[in-house]
Amino acid sequence: MARKTRNIPKTLKELAIAEYIRDYFGHNSAFPSNEEIVDHLKVEFDEGEVGPLYPKDITNLKKGSYQLLDIKVALPRNGSLEVELRDALDLDGAVVVGSPYRAYDQGVLRNIIGYQAARFFDENVRDGQTVTFSCSMTIREMIKMIHERYSRLKVMTDSVVAVDEFSIMSPASIAVLFLDRFPDCTATAYTVTPSLVAALGRDKVQTLLDEALFSKSFNADWIFVGIGTLTRELGRHGVMPGFDFLTHVVTSDVGPLAQRGTVGEISYWPFDADGIPVFRGRNEKLAYFRHVFTYSQFGVLEREHRFAHAPQAGRSRVVGVAGGLHKVKAIRAAARYLDYLVTDVKTAQAIVDDAA
Known part of the structure; x- marks a missing residue:
């Protein structure tokens, strides 16, 4: 009744x-x-x-x-597809969560992938290691679901910019979220804004980034990154959070990024369909980003160059945490920077089918 x-x-x-x-x-x-x-x-x-x-x-x-x-644990992993995805993208490993959703809800998708990323974190990250997080909504979901058993982790964020310092996408918010869960650990966030560049000068900011960000964050034991995609269907101005910042500071539209062949971004750094950063040439309007993020530095993450500047004897392991059919091109292009990928079954199947 x-x-x-x-x-x-x-x-x-x-x-x-x-x-x-x-x-x-x-x-x-x-x-x-x-x-x-x-x-x-x-x-x-x-x-x-x-x-x-x-x-x-x-x-x-x-x-x-x-x-x-508490439905997250009910979603099974797809072992056979994990092997196919690993081979298709030449990864060390993949985690594919079998989602039976008939229509994707991005919030639910973040929850599903974030849960599996948290389980990957718990199974592989040892207390006392160094970990870097990118500013991603899915990474936020992952942090919320990591088991509370760490006390000596050293956490950093790999982003140096944000739309505003209080945004949930800002480096500071990621660090605060982690410390709320793990108060005995340490977390460091770097924020560089255009006003700071104007005050200190680009050379000084570049030096600070070299010393503080790239020499530490990109050489952590583990690096967990979200993957953004250039799309006109999602988000404010038709862009995802990473591109939201790029359009906020660099231009008022995604047009210049699209004209350069941009398909995705990691840590606010856009790349084309081959995974090559698009800000390599001279362009006055994009000079700020071209100067602050040089290709040689971003290349530290790339497999063949990732450890060329590493101060420690060990090697970083980069884990991509992203999903959704609208991100297939971006994830495929970003694979050159990844050792592992955590994604959903439909995204994984689309990537495997494209590679066939």
Whole structure:
């Protein structure tokens, strides 16, 4: 019998969706579509009281519902596809989480991939090692789900810029998030803004970056990076967070980046379909980034050059944490910088199919 509840609050609808998802998954080992959730809510509640419901309205409600469920561990890894992806991208290893979602919700995708990245972190990172994080929404999800058993990790961020210093995408916010979880560890964030460059001069900033960022962050024992993609369908100005900053400082549109063949970015550094950084030539409008991030320094991450400037005898291991079909080209291009990749099954399958 339908509930005759007036002014049904959002949280009650989220709880109803959460209960339905849990029961549905228990019977079908899959997740319901938005259309199926709408049909269920029309039975659970009186449509005249809850208002009209459409599949597109369910996406936002699901975000709250997933926070009420511990469904992450239920999603299996796809071992055979992991081997195919590893071979296709010439990686040391891959983690592919089998997502049965019929329609991707980017927030849920970050949760799924972030959970598996956290398990990879727990299985491979030893207490006392040095770890670098890029400023990525998926990396944030990973940090939230790392097991609380570390006390001597030394964490850094590999980004030196942010849209604003209080943004959840800023280096400082990543460091604070980690310290909130692991107060006995250390975390360092570097923030370089255009105003600081103007005050100190580019040469001084370059020296600081060489000493503080590239000599430490890019030579950590482990480097976990998100991978951005150049797209007009996502985010403010039609760009993802990394490109949001690039367009904020360098230009008002993604056009110049697209004209250079940009398909993706790591740490606000855009690269083309072959993974080559696009800011290698002389361009006055892009001189700030060309000067601050030189190709030779970014090349420290590239496999054949990554350890040329490493001060320690060991080697860094770079782990890409990203997914979504809109990122296939970016992830494939970024693979030259990666040792490992954590992604979802549909993205992995698309990459493998493209390589066939």
